Amino acid sequence: MYTRKNQRDLTRTEKRRLVDAILKLKSSGRYDDFVVMHREYYVMDTENRPRPAHMTSSFFPWHRRYLLEFERALQAVDPGVSVPYWDWTRDRSTTSSLWAEDFLGGNGRPGDRRVTTGPFAFDAGNWKVGAGVTDQNWLTRNFGRPGNNPVSLPTADDVARALKDPVYDTEPWNSISTEGFRNRIEGWGIHRVRTVGNHNQVHQWVGGPMAGAASPEDPVFWLHHSFIDLLWDRWQKAHPKSAYLPGRKPAAPGRDRDYVFGLDDPMPPWNVTPRKLLDHSKVYRYA
Amino acid sequence: MSRTTDPGGAPRGARGPSRRIVLRTAFTAAVAGGTAVILLPLRDHGPGTAPAPAKGPGHPAAGTEEFAEMYRGREIRGSVTVLVPAGGPGAAEGGAAEPVTEIRIDGRPLHVMRRADGTYLSDVTHYESFPTLRETARAAVDELGTARLALPASHHR
Numbered sequence: 001m002y003t004r005k006n007q008r009d010l011t012r013t014e015k016r017r018l019v020d021a022i023l024k025l026k027s028s029g030r031y032d033d034f035v036v037m038h039r040e041y042y043v044m045d046t047e048n049r050p051r052p053a054h055m056t057s058s059f060f061p062w063h064r065r066y067l068l069e070f071e072r073a074l075q076a077v078d079p080g081v082s083v084p085y086w087d088w089t090r091d092r093s094t095t096s097s098l099w100a101e102d103f104l105g106g107n108g109r110p111g112d113r114r115v116t117t118g119p120f121a122f123d124a125g126n127w128k129v130g131a132g133v134t135d136q137n138w139l140t141r142n143f144g145r146p147g148n149n150p151v152s153l154p155t156a157d158d159v160a161r162a163l164k165d166p167v168y169d170t171e172p173w174n175s176i177s178t179e180g181f182r183n184r185i186e187g188w189g190i191h192r193v194r195t196v197g198n199h200n201q202v203h204q205w206v207g208g209p210m211a212g213a214a215s216p217e218d219p220v221f222w223l224h225h226s227f228i229d230l231l232w233d234r235w236q237k238a239h240p241k242s243a244y245l246p247g248r249k250p251a252a253p254g255r256d257r258d259y260v261f262g263l264d265d266p267m268p269p270w271n272v273t274p275r276k277l278l279d280h281s282k283v284y285r286y287a
Numbered sequence: 288m289s290r291t292t293d294p295g296g297a298p299r300g301a302r303g304p305s306r307r308i309v310l311r312t313a314f315t316a317a318v319a320g321g322t323a324v325i326l327l328p329l330r331d332h333g334p335g336t337a338p339a340p341a342k343g344p345g346h347p348a349a350g351t352e353e354f355a356e357m358y359r360g361r362e363i364r365g366s367v368t369v370l371v372p373a374g375g376p377g378a379a380e381g382g383a384a385e386p387v388t389e390i391r392i393d394g395r396p397l398h399v400m401r402r403a404d405g406t407y408l409s410d411v412t413h414y415e416s417f418p419t420l421r422e423t424a425r426a427a428v429d430e431l432g433t434a435r436l437a438l439p440a441s442h443h444r
Contacts, residue, residue: 042413045403055402112433133410134434148429176404189415191404200414211430213398213410 003287004230007084007098007223008091015103018084019119021077022219023126030073035131035216038066041268042213043259045174050259052268055175057168057246058261059186060232061277063225065270068283070222082284085226088202089156094143104220106141113140113208120219131214139218142207151196151204154187158198163235168245172256180245181235185228199228230286236278244274354421361428365390365399365420390424395436397427411436 010018025031041062043051053062071083091098099106105118115138120127122138130137144150162184169180175188187197196204202224203210209217216222236242246262261267263275355364368387388407390397398410399420406416411427 044400044408046401130437132437134431135437136434140432140434142430142432145429149426172403174403176402187414188402191406191416191418196415203414204412207430211412211414213413215413 001282002082002284004082004226004284005084005287007086007103008096009287010084010103012102014081014084017078018074018081019103021074021081023119024077025073026127032131034066034070034073035214037269038216039131039213045176045259048259050261050268051174052261054186055188056260057173057182057244058267058274059182060229061244061274062261062267064229064232064277064280065267065272067222067225067229068280069270071284083222083226085230085286086220086223087227088153088205088224089159092153098220098223104223105139107143108141108208113142115139115141115208129209129214129217131217133209133212133214140208141210141218144205145207151201153205154198154201159185159231162198163231163238166239166242168235168242170245173246173260174256185231199224233286244278352420354424356421358425358428361393361431363390363392363421363424363428365424367420388420390420390427392424392428392431392436396439397424397436399423 005014022031038053041051041053043049043053043055045051045055052058053066056062067083074081074083086098094107098104099118101117103118105115105120108114109116115121116123118124120139122128127139128137129139144152162181165179165181165184167180169182170177175183175186176190176193177183178190178193185198187200189196189200203215206218206220206224209215210221210224244263246257246260248264249257249262261274264273266273351367351369353366355362357363366389386401388399388401390399390409399407400409401407402416404416406418407420407423408414408416409423409427411430412423415426417423417426
């Protein structure tokens with residue numbers, strides 16, 4: 001049993017140990033395996049195959065397990081570390097301590113948007129990106145993407161509205177489910193219905209790899225998803241009588257249900273069901 | 288911009304082999320399955336052309352679009368080609384119509400995917416989608432900044 005802290009409460013030493021463990025995973029090649037895995041399971045809701053990770057009910061349990069795997073890899077390097085969370089409803093400044101020299105480094109510089117501060121700056125020598133989207137090897141960020149089509153971080157009100165929904169997820173269990181906590185937090189914009197929100201909006205706000213298919217290339221990915229995981233806890237506490245949906249597979253499932261993971265459907269690549277991931281209280285807790 | 292000297296770029300106006308293979312494969316599969324198929328040629332419908340709205344969850348209608356333009360100094364082009372059963376677009380209900388999408392930025396292919404509401408997203412903007420390929424390509428240019436797309440050879444998946 002260990003604790004995941006708010007990143008703003010980490011001590012200098014805790015930050016250094018986390019950064020060191022991440023850099024060790026990177027140099028061993030393990031880190032990039034996680035980037036590839038995320039990409040591999042990012043299946044669209046128009047594809048005729050199972051989609052465990054995005055545009056789907058199991059968005060929360062799949063990412064919970066994914067984070068646990070990453071955390072185990074970190075802890076194999078340093079048993080004292082865990083994945084902290086970034087509460088972007090509170091830490092909204094581009095100069096918050098999250099983005100400081102001693103932690104994740106800051107925004108990209110004007111022009112080429114290259115991150116030039118902190119341990120993940122290319123010139124520091126330990127962090128190369130480029131899992132196939134662009135031909136650049138340096139980490140980029142573009143906070144709020146000023147210009148044409150700027151984006152802000154979601155607010156506490158945005159999150160509160162999602163948490164208020166008593167239903168976990170609704171048909172068709174994909175990116176166009178208009179009701180339900182899951183897609184309100186996953187945050188798919190729905191053509192002619194609503195714009196991008198919460199989880200997706202934060203990916204957009206950071207920019208660079210975080211906005212694209214190789215989003216875990218920016219280590220802030222893990223702190224963002226730790227907070228998403230915490231929001232699932234908060235929703236469960238707010239609605240103790242509400243269950244994960246969909247439940248058991250009907251005898252004659254419709255097309256919408258075919259590629260979705262119900263409560264007892266084992267998810268790849270770990271062959272673990274959402275049911276097994278509903279309660280993490282024996283493994284870690286949030287502070 | 289030096290797109291004419293880009294070693295990774297396809298010749299201007301050239302089509303990559305992958306698109307032809309995809310089309311041929313889809314055509315062969317449909318014929319083998321006993322379904323007559325018409326390859327619909329699609330022409331430029333101008334800016335702002337949106338695909339037909341989705342008919343319902345899981346049965347997105349196929350869009351029609353083709354464009355080429357300079358956007359913020361980058362050459363973007365894209366097309367959607369749709370295979371439709373001989374009964375016409377109305378007979379496509381049930382997912383028989385499979386749009387084949389292609390976007391290139393300075394000659395390099397951008398991986399494009401489609402969502403259940405009929406909108407498109409790309410490898411560069413993976414958490415938001417757009418009604419048209421043109422908007423998808425422009426958003427990718429905005430997000431790329433000064434970066435170029437990776438060459439297809441280094442593309443995972």
